[in-house]
Amino acid sequence: MIKTLQDAICQQLRQALPGVVVAFYPRLEEDIPHLPLLALEIAEFEPGDDAGIHQLALCPVLQARLVLDPTQPEAEADMPHMAARVALEIHRATNFGLPVTPARIRQIGPDDFKPQLDGYLVWLIEWVHQLDAGVEADLTLSQAEQDWMFTPPGAGNAL
Numbered sequence: 001m002i003k004t005l006q007d008a009i010c011q012q013l014r015q016a017l018p019g020v021v022v023a024f025y026p027r028l029e030e031d032i033p034h035l036p037l038l039a040l041e042i043a044e045f046e047p048g049d050d051a052g053i054h055q056l057a058l059c060p061v062l063q064a065r066l067v068l069d070p071t072q073p074e075a076e077a078d079m080p081h082m083a084a085r086v087a088l089e090i091h092r093a094t095n096f097g098l099p100v101t102p103a104r105i106r107q108i109g110p111d112d113f114k115p116q117l118d119g120y121l122v123w124l125i126e127w128v129h130q131l132d133a134g135v136e137a138d139l140t141l142s143q144a145e146q147d148w149m150f151t152p153p154g155a156g157n158a159l
Contacts, residue, residue, distance in 0.1 A: 008096035055132040
């Protein structure tokens with residue numbers, strides 16, 4: 001469900017924001033090849049409201065960092081309008097066609113949190129959804145994740 005949500009968010013925002021590169025977890029250590037960029041990530045999970053149906057209710061805290069070139073004319077003046085447009089598209093998409101609660105915008109504003117983005121103009125749009133992730137198939141671990149999680153300390157497979 002989490003990967004499906006990420007894919008749906010990317011697809012919807014790419015369609016709604018032509019000319020903006022939209023990606024989950026882009027490699028920010030390298031030069032950013034094209035601006036504007038909307039860098040998406042799941043920052044954390046908060047516990048959701050337990051409906052008593054034997055599923056784990058999670059609220060992924062999603063963050064979108066809108067990145068602009070500060071040397072472009074009017075970049076600082078354009079940023080609040082562009083960030084509001086991103087938030088509007090997230091709000092319009094509601095649940096991105098998935099069984100999650102509607103998007104709840106929590107924050108829109110300047111962001112200096114990512115040192116990889118120093119020198120760029122960056123605003124953060126943060127929102128949450130609630131989803132029920134308790135279905136076993138939704139949280140299937142890869143073999144590498146299973147090996148890492150279920151290997152006793154000192155038994156090899158050190159990272």
